[in-house]
Amino acid sequence: MAIELNTKYGTIHISDEAIAVIAGSAAMECYGLVGMASRKQFKDGFAELIGRENLARGVEVNLENNQLSIHLYIIVSYGTKISEVAHNIQQKVKYVLTEVVGLEVAYVNISVQGVRVSS
Numbered sequence: 001m002a003i004e005l006n007t008k009y010g011t012i013h014i015s016d017e018a019i020a021v022i023a024g025s026a027a028m029e030c031y032g033l034v035g036m037a038s039r040k041q042f043k044d045g046f047a048e049l050i051g052r053e054n055l056a057r058g059v060e061v062n063l064e065n066n067q068l069s070i071h072l073y074i075i076v077s078y079g080t081k082i083s084e085v086a087h088n089i090q091q092k093v094k095y096v097l098t099e100v101v102g103l104e105v106a107y108v109n110i111s112v113q114g115v116r117v118s119s
Contacts (some may be wrong), residue, residue, distance in 0.1 A: 002015050003068065003103065014103075023061070023070050027092065032077050032085035033085060033089065036074060037113035060072075066104075069109065072089065075116050086110040
C-alpha cells in the first residue's frame with residue numbers, strides 16, 4: 001500500500017517502507033533512544049535491537065480513512081524518563097512527516113520493548 005499525494009505537477013506515490021525509514025530516522029535523533037526494536041519477534045524474552053540499516057522493521061505504517069498512523073517499537077536508555085523520551089519521539093516524527101514530507105499524521109504510537117544501558 002502506497003500513499004498518494006496529488007500536486008499541481010502530478011501525483012507522488014510514497015511507499016510504506018519509505019515512510020517507515022523516515023519515521024525511524026527521525027526517532028533515532030531523539031535523546032534517550034537506544035534503538036528500534038523488531039516488531040515481530042522476541043529472543044529469550046528480550047527485544048532484538050535493530051541496526052540503522054533496518055529501521056523500517058521497527059515501524060508500522062497504517063493508512064485508514066485518509067489518516068496516517070505510525071507505530072514505533074523502541075528500546076530506551078536506562079536512567080531516562082520513558083514518558084518524556086516517548087513524547088519527544090512522537091513530536092519529532094510527527095514534525096518530520098508533516099513538514100518535510102508533507103503528510104498529515106493522525107497518531108504516533110510508541111511501544112517501549114525494552115530498556116538498555118547505552119554505550
